[in-house]
Amino acid sequence: xxxxxxxxxxxxxxxxxxxxxxxxxxxxxxxxxxxxxxxxxxxxxxxxxxxxxxxxxxxxxxxxxxxxxxxxxxxxxxxxxxxxxxxxxxxxxxxxxxxxxxxxxxxxxxxxxxxxxxxxxxxxxxxxxxxxxxxxxxxxxxxxxxxxxxxxxxxxxxxxxxxxxxxxxxxxxxxxxxxxxxxxxxxxxxxxxxxxxxxxxxxxxxxxxxxxxxxxxxxxxxxxxxxxxxxxxxxxxxxxxxxxxxxxxxxxxxxxxxxxxxxxxxxxxxxxxxxxxxxxxxxxxxxxxxxxxxxxxxxxxxxxxxxxxxxxxxxxxxxxxxxxxxxxxxxxxxxxxxxxxxxxxxxxxxxxxxxxxxxxxxxxxxxxxxxxxxxxxxxxxxxxxxxxxxxxxxxxxxxxxxxxxxxxxxxxxxxxxxxxxxxxxxxxxxxxxxxxxxxxxxxxxxxxxxxxxxxxxxxxxxxxxxxxxxxxxxxxxxxxxxxxxxxxxxxxxxxxxxxxxxxxxxxxxxxxx
Ligand code: NOJ
Ligand code: CA
Numbered sequence: 001x002x003x004x005x006x007x008x009x010x011x012x013x014x015x016x017x018x019x020x021x022x023x024x025x026x027x028x029x030x031x032x033x034x035x036x037x038x039x040x041x042x043x044x045x046x047x048x049x050x051x052x053x054x055x056x057x058x059x060x061x062x063x064x065x066x067x068x069x070x071x072x073x074x075x076x077x078x079x080x081x082x083x084x085x086x087x088x089x090x091x092x093x094x095x096x097x098x099x100x101x102x103x104x105x106x107x108x109x110x111x112x113x114x115x116x117x118x119x120x121x122x123x124x125x126x127x128x129x130x131x132x133x134x135x136x137x138x139x140x141x142x143x144x145x146x147x148x149x150x151x152x153x154x155x156x157x158x159x160x161x162x163x164x165x166x167x168x169x170x171x172x173x174x175x176x177x178x179x180x181x182x183x184x185x186x187x188x189x190x191x192x193x194x195x196x197x198x199x200x201x202x203x204x205x206x207x208x209x210x211x212x213x214x215x216x217x218x219x220x221x222x223x224x225x226x227x228x229x230x231x232x233x234x235x236x237x238x239x240x241x242x243x244x245x246x247x248x249x250x251x252x253x254x255x256x257x258x259x260x261x262x263x264x265x266x267x268x269x270x271x272x273x274x275x276x277x278x279x280x281x282x283x284x285x286x287x288x289x290x291x292x293x294x295x296x297x298x299x300x301x302x303x304x305x306x307x308x309x310x311x312x313x314x315x316x317x318x319x320x321x322x323x324x325x326x327x328x329x330x331x332x333x334x335x336x337x338x339x340x341x342x343x344x345x346x347x348x349x350x351x352x353x354x355x356x357x358x359x360x361x362x363x364x365x366x367x368x369x370x371x372x373x374x375x376x377x378x379x380x381x382x383x384x385x386x387x388x389x390x391x392x393x394x395x396x397x398x399x400x401x402x403x404x405x406x407x408x409x410x411x412x413x414x415x416x417x418x419x420x421x422x423x424x425x426x427x428x429x430x431x432x433x434x435x436x437x438x439x440x441x442x443x444x445x446x447x448x449x450x451x452x453x454x455x456x457x458x459x460x461x462x463x464x465x466x467x468x469x470x471x472x473x474x475x476x477x478x479x480x481x482x483x484x485x486x487x488x489x490x491x492x493x494x495x496x497x498x499x500x501x502x503x504x505x506x507x508x509x510x511x512x513x
Pocket of ligand 2: 024025028077
Protein backbone atom coordinates (compact mmCIF):
# COMPACT_ATOMS: atom_id res chain seq x y z
CA UNK A 1 0.00 0.00 0.00
CA UNK A 2 1.42 3.38 -0.92
CA UNK A 3 0.95 6.34 1.39
CA UNK A 4 -1.29 8.04 -1.09
CA UNK A 5 -3.93 5.36 -0.72
CA UNK A 6 -3.57 4.90 3.02
CA UNK A 7 -6.81 6.00 4.67
CA UNK A 8 -6.43 9.21 6.68
CA UNK A 9 -7.46 7.61 9.96
CA UNK A 10 -4.45 5.28 10.01
CA UNK A 11 -2.01 8.14 10.33
CA UNK A 12 -4.27 10.47 12.30
CA UNK A 13 -4.08 11.41 15.96
CA UNK A 14 -7.58 11.78 17.40
CA UNK A 15 -8.37 14.13 20.29
CA UNK A 16 -11.36 13.27 22.47
CA UNK A 17 -13.49 16.14 23.74
CA UNK A 18 -15.96 15.60 26.55
CA UNK A 19 -18.14 18.57 25.66
CA UNK A 20 -19.38 19.35 29.17
CA UNK A 21 -15.79 19.83 30.30
CA UNK A 22 -14.05 21.58 27.42
CA UNK A 23 -15.18 25.20 27.55
CA UNK A 24 -18.33 27.02 28.60
CA UNK A 25 -19.22 30.16 26.68
CA UNK A 26 -22.67 31.12 28.02
CA UNK A 27 -21.97 31.11 31.74
CA UNK A 28 -24.05 28.10 32.78
CA UNK A 29 -20.97 26.22 33.95
CA UNK A 30 -21.28 23.48 31.34
CA UNK A 31 -19.08 23.29 28.25
CA UNK A 32 -20.82 23.78 24.90
CA UNK A 33 -20.31 23.39 21.15
CA UNK A 34 -19.39 27.05 20.79
CA UNK A 35 -16.66 26.48 23.39
CA UNK A 36 -15.17 23.81 21.15
CA UNK A 37 -15.42 26.03 18.06
CA UNK A 38 -13.60 28.89 19.77
CA UNK A 39 -10.63 26.70 20.59
CA UNK A 40 -10.15 24.99 17.23
CA UNK A 41 -7.10 27.11 16.50
CA UNK A 42 -5.51 25.80 19.66
CA UNK A 43 -6.05 22.22 18.48
CA UNK A 44 -4.48 23.08 15.15
CA UNK A 45 -1.53 24.64 17.00
CA UNK A 46 -1.25 21.45 19.07
CA UNK A 47 -1.21 19.38 15.89
CA UNK A 48 -4.01 16.82 16.18
CA UNK A 49 -5.79 15.63 13.04
CA UNK A 50 -9.29 14.88 14.24
CA UNK A 51 -11.59 15.42 17.18
CA UNK A 52 -14.13 13.00 18.62
CA UNK A 53 -16.87 14.74 20.55
CA UNK A 54 -18.65 12.69 23.23
CA UNK A 55 -22.49 12.86 22.98
CA UNK A 56 -24.12 16.27 22.66
CA UNK A 57 -27.54 14.97 21.59
CA UNK A 58 -30.79 15.60 23.41
CA UNK A 59 -30.61 13.77 26.69
CA UNK A 60 -31.96 13.80 30.23
CA UNK A 61 -28.24 13.45 31.19
CA UNK A 62 -28.65 10.54 33.57
CA UNK A 63 -25.43 9.19 32.04
CA UNK A 64 -24.27 12.66 30.94
CA UNK A 65 -25.36 12.25 27.32
CA UNK A 66 -24.92 8.49 26.84
CA UNK A 67 -28.68 8.31 27.40
CA UNK A 68 -29.98 9.80 24.17
CA UNK A 69 -33.58 10.94 23.77
CA UNK A 70 -33.16 12.29 20.21
CA UNK A 71 -30.26 11.12 18.02
CA UNK A 72 -30.83 13.85 15.46
CA UNK A 73 -30.80 17.00 17.56
CA UNK A 74 -28.40 18.89 19.81
CA UNK A 75 -29.28 19.22 23.48
CA UNK A 76 -30.01 22.89 24.25
CA UNK A 77 -27.37 22.68 26.99
CA UNK A 78 -24.74 22.35 24.26
CA UNK A 79 -26.30 24.60 21.62
CA UNK A 80 -28.21 23.99 18.42
CA UNK A 81 -27.83 22.11 15.16
CA UNK A 82 -26.74 25.42 13.63
CA UNK A 83 -23.95 25.62 16.24
CA UNK A 84 -22.89 22.12 15.26
CA UNK A 85 -22.85 22.99 11.57
CA UNK A 86 -20.75 26.04 12.31
CA UNK A 87 -18.32 24.01 14.40
CA UNK A 88 -18.05 21.36 11.68
CA UNK A 89 -17.50 23.97 8.96
CA UNK A 90 -14.84 25.78 10.96
CA UNK A 91 -13.09 22.49 11.81
CA UNK A 92 -13.06 21.41 8.18
CA UNK A 93 -11.77 24.82 7.12
CA UNK A 94 -8.78 24.14 9.38
CA UNK A 95 -8.21 20.62 8.11
CA UNK A 96 -9.59 19.00 11.28
CA UNK A 97 -11.92 16.02 10.93
CA UNK A 98 -14.83 15.54 13.28
CA UNK A 99 -16.11 12.27 14.72
CA UNK A 100 -19.28 12.12 16.75
CA UNK A 101 -20.41 9.58 19.31
CA UNK A 102 -23.14 7.17 18.26
CA UNK A 103 -24.92 5.25 21.02
CA UNK A 104 -26.59 2.26 19.38
CA UNK A 105 -27.00 -0.19 22.26
CA UNK A 106 -29.52 1.77 24.30
CA UNK A 107 -31.61 4.91 24.31
CA UNK A 108 -32.79 7.10 27.16
CA UNK A 109 -35.98 5.96 28.87
CA UNK A 110 -37.29 9.36 27.75
CA UNK A 111 -36.70 8.63 24.08
CA UNK A 112 -40.13 8.67 22.35
CA UNK A 113 -39.45 5.09 21.18
CA UNK A 114 -39.23 3.82 24.74
CA UNK A 115 -42.05 6.03 26.01
CA UNK A 116 -44.23 4.43 23.33
CA UNK A 117 -42.84 0.92 23.93
CA UNK A 118 -43.55 0.94 27.63
CA UNK A 119 -47.07 2.35 27.19
CA UNK A 120 -48.55 -1.11 26.67
CA UNK A 121 -47.65 -4.64 25.74
CA UNK A 122 -49.38 -4.15 22.41
CA UNK A 123 -47.48 -0.95 21.56
CA UNK A 124 -46.15 -0.80 17.99
CA UNK A 125 -42.69 -0.13 19.48
CA UNK A 126 -42.83 -2.84 22.14
CA UNK A 127 -40.51 -5.07 20.10
CA UNK A 128 -37.89 -2.29 19.86
CA UNK A 129 -36.71 -3.09 23.38
CA UNK A 130 -36.02 -6.32 25.24
CA UNK A 131 -38.97 -7.42 27.41
CA UNK A 132 -39.36 -10.64 29.34
CA UNK A 133 -42.15 -12.16 31.41
CA UNK A 134 -41.62 -13.08 35.01
CA UNK A 135 -42.42 -12.04 38.52
CA UNK A 136 -41.11 -8.89 40.22
CA UNK A 137 -38.94 -10.88 42.63
CA UNK A 138 -36.91 -12.74 39.98
CA UNK A 139 -35.11 -11.13 37.02
CA UNK A 140 -35.05 -13.21 33.83
CA UNK A 141 -31.33 -14.00 34.11
CA UNK A 142 -28.25 -13.16 36.22
CA UNK A 143 -26.83 -10.40 34.02
CA UNK A 144 -25.49 -7.47 36.00
CA UNK A 145 -25.84 -3.83 35.02
CA UNK A 146 -22.85 -1.48 34.90
CA UNK A 147 -22.35 1.18 37.64
CA UNK A 148 -23.97 -0.89 40.42
CA UNK A 149 -24.33 -4.40 41.76
CA UNK A 150 -27.92 -4.45 40.50
CA UNK A 151 -29.44 -6.72 37.87
CA UNK A 152 -29.50 -5.54 34.26
CA UNK A 153 -33.31 -5.72 34.45
CA UNK A 154 -36.03 -3.41 35.71
CA UNK A 155 -39.58 -4.52 36.42
CA UNK A 156 -42.15 -2.39 34.64
CA UNK A 157 -45.09 -2.41 37.05
CA UNK A 158 -47.57 -1.00 34.57
CA UNK A 159 -47.10 -3.66 31.88
CA UNK A 160 -45.92 -6.41 34.24
CA UNK A 161 -42.73 -7.32 32.37
CA UNK A 162 -38.99 -6.86 32.82
CA UNK A 163 -36.92 -4.74 30.46
CA UNK A 164 -33.19 -5.12 29.86
CA UNK A 165 -30.62 -2.39 30.46
CA UNK A 166 -26.90 -3.19 30.48
CA UNK A 167 -26.32 0.27 32.00
CA UNK A 168 -28.69 2.44 34.07
CA UNK A 169 -32.41 1.63 34.33
CA UNK A 170 -32.82 4.93 32.45
CA UNK A 171 -30.88 3.40 29.53
CA UNK A 172 -33.08 0.59 28.15
CA UNK A 173 -31.35 -1.65 25.59
CA UNK A 174 -32.65 -1.51 22.05
CA UNK A 175 -33.52 -4.89 20.55
CA UNK A 176 -31.47 -5.09 17.37
CA UNK A 177 -33.22 -8.37 16.49
CA UNK A 178 -36.12 -6.11 15.49
CA UNK A 179 -35.41 -5.03 11.88
CA UNK A 180 -37.17 -1.69 12.42
CA UNK A 181 -34.57 -0.82 15.10
CA UNK A 182 -31.70 -1.46 12.72
CA UNK A 183 -33.41 0.63 10.03
CA UNK A 184 -34.10 3.51 12.42
CA UNK A 185 -30.54 3.51 13.73
CA UNK A 186 -29.16 3.44 10.17
CA UNK A 187 -31.26 6.55 9.54
CA UNK A 188 -29.53 8.34 12.40
CA UNK A 189 -26.16 7.56 10.81
CA UNK A 190 -27.34 8.93 7.48
CA UNK A 191 -28.56 12.10 9.19
CA UNK A 192 -25.06 12.93 10.45
CA UNK A 193 -23.22 11.64 7.39
CA UNK A 194 -25.32 14.00 5.29
CA UNK A 195 -24.34 16.86 7.60
CA UNK A 196 -20.72 16.05 6.85
CA UNK A 197 -19.24 14.27 9.87
CA UNK A 198 -16.08 12.28 9.18
CA UNK A 199 -17.08 9.30 11.22
CA UNK A 200 -18.40 7.84 14.43
CA UNK A 201 -17.12 6.57 17.71
CA UNK A 202 -19.60 3.78 18.42
CA UNK A 203 -20.53 3.29 22.05
CA UNK A 204 -20.32 -0.32 23.37
CA UNK A 205 -21.00 -1.47 19.83
CA UNK A 206 -20.09 -5.07 20.68
CA UNK A 207 -23.40 -5.25 22.55
CA UNK A 208 -25.79 -4.68 19.64
CA UNK A 209 -25.97 -8.44 19.07
CA UNK A 210 -27.01 -10.62 21.99
CA UNK A 211 -27.87 -14.27 22.25
CA UNK A 212 -31.68 -14.20 21.79
CA UNK A 213 -31.99 -16.88 24.49
CA UNK A 214 -30.40 -14.40 26.96
CA UNK A 215 -28.63 -17.21 28.85
CA UNK A 216 -27.32 -16.58 32.35
CA UNK A 217 -23.55 -16.36 32.69
CA UNK A 218 -21.53 -18.83 34.75
CA UNK A 219 -21.80 -18.06 38.48
CA UNK A 220 -18.14 -16.96 38.76
CA UNK A 221 -18.75 -14.29 36.12
CA UNK A 222 -22.03 -13.03 37.50
CA UNK A 223 -20.35 -10.16 39.34
CA UNK A 224 -18.83 -8.72 36.16
CA UNK A 225 -21.12 -6.19 34.43
CA UNK A 226 -22.61 -8.11 31.55
CA UNK A 227 -21.58 -5.45 29.00
CA UNK A 228 -17.97 -6.57 29.47
CA UNK A 229 -18.88 -10.19 28.67
CA UNK A 230 -21.22 -10.01 25.71
CA UNK A 231 -20.16 -11.36 22.36
CA UNK A 232 -22.56 -12.72 19.78
CA UNK A 233 -22.33 -13.61 16.12
CA UNK A 234 -25.22 -11.32 15.17
CA UNK A 235 -23.12 -8.28 16.12
CA UNK A 236 -20.79 -9.08 13.24
CA UNK A 237 -23.41 -9.13 10.50
CA UNK A 238 -24.85 -5.89 11.91
CA UNK A 239 -21.42 -4.28 11.86
CA UNK A 240 -20.97 -5.39 8.25
CA UNK A 241 -24.20 -3.66 7.27
CA UNK A 242 -23.21 -0.49 9.14
CA UNK A 243 -19.79 -0.62 7.47
CA UNK A 244 -21.42 -0.90 4.06
CA UNK A 245 -23.58 2.11 4.82
CA UNK A 246 -20.69 4.22 6.12
CA UNK A 247 -18.33 3.19 3.28
CA UNK A 248 -20.98 4.05 0.70
CA UNK A 249 -20.57 7.74 1.56
CA UNK A 250 -17.79 9.62 -0.18
CA UNK A 251 -14.71 10.76 1.72
CA UNK A 252 -13.45 7.84 3.81
CA UNK A 253 -15.68 8.11 6.86
CA UNK A 254 -14.50 6.05 9.79
CA UNK A 255 -16.11 3.77 12.38
CA UNK A 256 -14.24 3.50 15.68
CA UNK A 257 -15.97 0.96 17.84
CA UNK A 258 -15.84 0.76 21.57
CA UNK A 259 -15.43 -2.97 22.22
CA UNK A 260 -15.29 -2.65 25.97
CA UNK A 261 -14.13 -6.16 26.88
CA UNK A 262 -10.88 -7.14 28.59
CA UNK A 263 -9.75 -9.53 25.82
CA UNK A 264 -7.81 -8.28 22.80
CA UNK A 265 -8.70 -11.33 20.69
CA UNK A 266 -12.40 -10.48 21.12
CA UNK A 267 -11.64 -6.89 20.16
CA UNK A 268 -9.85 -8.16 17.04
CA UNK A 269 -12.88 -10.13 15.85
CA UNK A 270 -14.85 -6.90 15.57
CA UNK A 271 -12.65 -5.77 12.69
CA UNK A 272 -14.07 -8.75 10.73
CA UNK A 273 -12.31 -9.42 7.44
CA UNK A 274 -11.73 -5.72 7.03
CA UNK A 275 -15.50 -5.44 6.64
CA UNK A 276 -16.64 -4.53 10.17
CA UNK A 277 -15.06 -1.76 12.29
CA UNK A 278 -12.25 0.28 10.73
CA UNK A 279 -10.83 0.77 14.23
CA UNK A 280 -11.67 -0.67 17.62
CA UNK A 281 -10.67 0.47 21.08
CA UNK A 282 -8.53 -2.04 22.90
CA UNK A 283 -8.54 -1.31 26.63
CA UNK A 284 -6.13 -3.88 28.15
CA UNK A 285 -3.14 -1.52 27.63
CA UNK A 286 -5.08 1.27 29.38
CA UNK A 287 -5.36 -0.97 32.42
CA UNK A 288 -1.69 -1.99 32.41
CA UNK A 289 0.46 -0.68 35.27
CA UNK A 290 3.51 1.47 34.53
CA UNK A 291 5.82 -1.52 34.10
CA UNK A 292 7.90 -2.59 31.14
CA UNK A 293 6.88 -6.25 31.29
CA UNK A 294 3.17 -5.46 31.51
CA UNK A 295 3.37 -3.10 28.55
CA UNK A 296 5.42 -5.51 26.49
CA UNK A 297 2.81 -8.20 27.08
CA UNK A 298 -0.08 -5.90 26.06
CA UNK A 299 1.75 -4.68 22.96
CA UNK A 300 2.54 -8.25 21.90
CA UNK A 301 -1.04 -9.35 22.54
CA UNK A 302 -2.26 -6.52 20.35
CA UNK A 303 0.14 -7.31 17.55
CA UNK A 304 -0.60 -11.02 17.83
CA UNK A 305 -4.36 -10.54 17.61
CA UNK A 306 -4.52 -7.75 15.03
CA UNK A 307 -1.59 -8.19 12.65
CA UNK A 308 -2.79 -11.47 11.10
CA UNK A 309 -6.04 -9.71 10.15
CA UNK A 310 -4.19 -6.64 8.91
CA UNK A 311 -6.33 -4.78 11.43
CA UNK A 312 -4.97 -1.39 12.45
CA UNK A 313 -4.59 -0.92 16.24
CA UNK A 314 -5.68 1.99 18.40
CA UNK A 315 -3.92 3.16 21.57
CA UNK A 316 -5.61 4.96 24.45
CA UNK A 317 -4.25 5.92 27.87
CA UNK A 318 -7.11 8.05 29.18
CA UNK A 319 -10.75 8.76 28.49
CA UNK A 320 -13.90 9.98 30.22
CA UNK A 321 -14.52 6.60 31.89
CA UNK A 322 -11.26 6.02 33.73
CA UNK A 323 -8.87 7.81 36.03
CA UNK A 324 -6.40 9.80 33.97
CA UNK A 325 -3.04 8.11 33.37
CA UNK A 326 -1.31 11.09 34.99
CA UNK A 327 -3.20 10.14 38.16
CA UNK A 328 -2.74 6.39 37.78
CA UNK A 329 0.99 6.54 37.02
CA UNK A 330 1.62 9.01 39.81
CA UNK A 331 3.99 11.61 38.35
CA UNK A 332 4.39 14.08 35.54
CA UNK A 333 7.66 12.40 34.51
CA UNK A 334 5.73 9.21 33.83
CA UNK A 335 2.90 11.04 32.09
CA UNK A 336 5.49 12.60 29.78
CA UNK A 337 7.17 9.26 29.10
CA UNK A 338 3.73 7.78 28.46
CA UNK A 339 3.10 10.43 25.80
CA UNK A 340 6.21 9.25 23.96
CA UNK A 341 5.05 5.65 24.32
CA UNK A 342 1.54 6.40 23.05
CA UNK A 343 2.71 8.44 20.07
CA UNK A 344 5.55 6.04 19.24
CA UNK A 345 3.47 2.88 18.86
CA UNK A 346 2.11 1.54 15.58
CA UNK A 347 -1.58 2.42 15.33
CA UNK A 348 -3.95 5.33 15.77
CA UNK A 349 -3.50 7.15 19.11
CA UNK A 350 -6.42 8.74 20.93
CA UNK A 351 -5.68 11.63 23.28
CA UNK A 352 -8.16 12.66 25.95
CA UNK A 353 -8.49 16.43 26.31
CA UNK A 354 -6.37 17.59 29.21
CA UNK A 355 -3.73 14.87 29.06
CA UNK A 356 -1.60 17.29 27.04
CA UNK A 357 -1.79 19.58 30.09
CA UNK A 358 -0.70 16.79 32.42
CA UNK A 359 -3.99 17.17 34.30
CA UNK A 360 -4.69 14.99 37.27
CA UNK A 361 -8.17 13.90 38.24
CA UNK A 362 -10.05 16.43 40.32
CA UNK A 363 -10.79 15.62 43.93
CA UNK A 364 -14.58 15.52 44.17
CA UNK A 365 -16.03 16.39 47.58
CA UNK A 366 -18.91 14.05 48.48
CA UNK A 367 -21.45 16.85 48.07
CA UNK A 368 -20.41 17.35 44.44
CA UNK A 369 -20.41 13.73 43.29
CA UNK A 370 -22.61 13.45 40.20
CA UNK A 371 -21.79 10.41 38.11
CA UNK A 372 -23.40 7.10 39.10
CA UNK A 373 -20.26 5.36 37.78
CA UNK A 374 -17.82 7.37 39.94
CA UNK A 375 -16.09 8.96 36.93
CA UNK A 376 -16.33 12.65 37.83
CA UNK A 377 -12.61 13.08 38.60
CA UNK A 378 -11.43 12.59 35.02
CA UNK A 379 -14.24 14.82 33.73
CA UNK A 380 -13.10 17.97 35.53
CA UNK A 381 -13.24 21.14 33.42
CA UNK A 382 -10.25 22.21 31.32
CA UNK A 383 -8.57 25.38 32.59
CA UNK A 384 -7.81 27.68 29.64
CA UNK A 385 -6.50 30.72 31.53
CA UNK A 386 -4.62 31.14 34.81
CA UNK A 387 -7.08 33.87 35.85
CA UNK A 388 -10.13 33.17 38.09
CA UNK A 389 -12.80 31.37 36.06
CA UNK A 390 -10.03 29.92 33.87
CA UNK A 391 -11.55 31.24 30.66
CA UNK A 392 -14.97 29.72 31.33
CA UNK A 393 -18.25 31.58 31.74
CA UNK A 394 -18.78 33.35 35.05
CA UNK A 395 -20.32 30.65 37.21
CA UNK A 396 -18.73 27.75 39.04
CA UNK A 397 -18.30 24.90 36.53
CA UNK A 398 -20.37 21.74 36.81
CA UNK A 399 -17.45 19.89 38.44
CA UNK A 400 -14.54 21.24 40.52
CA UNK A 401 -11.33 22.33 38.77
CA UNK A 402 -8.49 19.80 38.60
CA UNK A 403 -5.44 20.33 40.86
CA UNK A 404 -3.01 23.15 39.95
CA UNK A 405 -5.48 24.67 37.50
CA UNK A 406 -3.57 27.96 37.44
CA UNK A 407 -0.20 26.46 36.55
CA UNK A 408 -1.76 23.83 34.28
CA UNK A 409 -3.96 26.19 32.33
CA UNK A 410 -3.48 26.12 28.57
CA UNK A 411 -2.20 29.70 28.53
CA UNK A 412 0.37 29.10 31.27
CA UNK A 413 1.71 25.95 29.62
CA UNK A 414 1.78 27.51 26.16
CA UNK A 415 4.04 30.21 27.57
CA UNK A 416 6.51 27.61 28.87
CA UNK A 417 8.48 25.81 26.14
CA UNK A 418 9.59 23.17 28.67
CA UNK A 419 5.97 22.22 29.54
CA UNK A 420 4.27 18.91 28.86
CA UNK A 421 2.00 20.74 26.41
CA UNK A 422 5.01 21.63 24.27
CA UNK A 423 6.24 18.04 24.53
CA UNK A 424 2.93 16.84 23.03
CA UNK A 425 3.21 19.48 20.34
CA UNK A 426 6.75 18.41 19.40
CA UNK A 427 5.71 14.76 19.37
CA UNK A 428 2.72 15.47 17.14
CA UNK A 429 4.84 17.52 14.75
CA UNK A 430 7.46 14.79 14.57
CA UNK A 431 4.83 12.14 13.95
CA UNK A 432 3.37 14.18 11.16
CA UNK A 433 6.75 14.57 9.48
CA UNK A 434 7.88 10.97 9.97
CA UNK A 435 6.40 8.21 7.78
CA UNK A 436 8.10 5.70 10.09
CA UNK A 437 6.22 6.95 13.15
CA UNK A 438 2.90 7.32 11.34
CA UNK A 439 2.80 4.11 9.39
CA UNK A 440 6.08 2.25 9.74
CA UNK A 441 6.67 -1.35 10.71
CA UNK A 442 7.33 -2.18 14.36
CA UNK A 443 10.28 -4.25 15.60
CA UNK A 444 11.45 -4.78 19.18
CA UNK A 445 15.06 -3.92 19.98
CA UNK A 446 17.07 -5.50 22.76
CA UNK A 447 16.93 -3.43 25.93
CA UNK A 448 17.80 -3.95 29.60
CA UNK A 449 15.14 -4.94 32.17
CA UNK A 450 12.76 -2.09 32.89
CA UNK A 451 13.21 -0.58 29.41
CA UNK A 452 11.24 -1.14 26.23
CA UNK A 453 12.81 -0.13 22.94
CA UNK A 454 11.53 -0.57 19.44
CA UNK A 455 12.19 0.55 15.95
CA UNK A 456 9.71 2.02 13.50
CA UNK A 457 10.76 1.91 9.88
CA UNK A 458 9.16 3.02 6.65
CA UNK A 459 11.22 2.99 3.46
CA UNK A 460 14.24 5.20 4.25
CA UNK A 461 12.80 6.69 7.44
CA UNK A 462 13.69 5.15 10.77
CA UNK A 463 12.92 6.07 14.37
CA UNK A 464 13.82 4.32 17.59
CA UNK A 465 11.61 4.75 20.66
CA UNK A 466 12.97 3.86 24.10
CA UNK A 467 10.98 4.05 27.34
CA UNK A 468 12.54 3.55 30.75
CA UNK A 469 9.75 2.43 33.10
CA UNK A 470 12.14 2.08 36.03
CA UNK A 471 13.26 4.61 38.63
CA UNK A 472 16.96 4.16 37.91
CA UNK A 473 19.25 5.06 35.02
CA UNK A 474 19.31 2.56 32.19
CA UNK A 475 22.10 1.98 29.73
CA UNK A 476 21.19 0.70 26.32
CA UNK A 477 23.25 0.86 23.14
CA UNK A 478 20.26 0.18 20.83
CA UNK A 479 22.10 0.98 17.59
CA UNK A 480 24.84 3.39 16.65
CA UNK A 481 24.59 6.79 15.01
CA UNK A 482 21.42 7.96 16.79
CA UNK A 483 20.44 11.50 17.66
CA UNK A 484 17.99 12.46 20.42
CA UNK A 485 15.07 13.86 18.50
CA UNK A 486 12.69 14.13 21.46
CA UNK A 487 13.25 13.52 25.16
CA UNK A 488 10.24 13.32 27.47
CA UNK A 489 11.98 15.74 29.88
CA UNK A 490 13.38 17.83 27.04
CA UNK A 491 16.97 17.11 28.07
CA UNK A 492 19.59 16.62 25.39
CA UNK A 493 17.34 17.06 22.37
CA UNK A 494 19.41 17.47 19.23
CA UNK A 495 22.49 15.85 20.80
CA UNK A 496 23.93 12.44 19.89
CA UNK A 497 22.41 9.62 21.93
CA UNK A 498 25.03 8.64 24.50
CA UNK A 499 23.49 5.33 25.58
CA UNK A 500 21.77 6.49 28.76
CA UNK A 501 18.06 6.75 29.50
CA UNK A 502 17.07 8.44 32.76
CA UNK A 503 14.48 7.15 35.25
CA UNK A 504 10.94 7.41 33.83
CA UNK A 505 12.41 9.01 30.74
CA UNK A 506 11.45 8.20 27.16
CA UNK A 507 13.29 9.11 23.98
CA UNK A 508 12.62 9.23 20.28
CA UNK A 509 15.91 8.69 18.49
CA UNK A 510 16.68 9.09 14.85
CA UNK A 511 19.56 8.35 12.56
CA UNK A 512 21.00 11.33 10.80
CA UNK A 513 24.25 12.28 12.44
C1 NOJ B 1 -19.37 3.65 27.33
C2 NOJ B 1 -19.19 5.11 27.53
O1 NOJ B 1 -17.85 5.45 27.27
C3 NOJ B 1 -19.62 5.43 28.93
O2 NOJ B 1 -19.31 6.74 29.30
C4 NOJ B 1 -21.09 5.16 29.06
O3 NOJ B 1 -21.50 5.34 30.38
C5 NOJ B 1 -21.44 3.74 28.62
N1 NOJ B 1 -20.77 3.34 27.41
C6 NOJ B 1 -22.91 3.60 28.40
O4 NOJ B 1 -23.29 4.32 27.25
CA1 CA C 1 -22.45 26.44 28.51
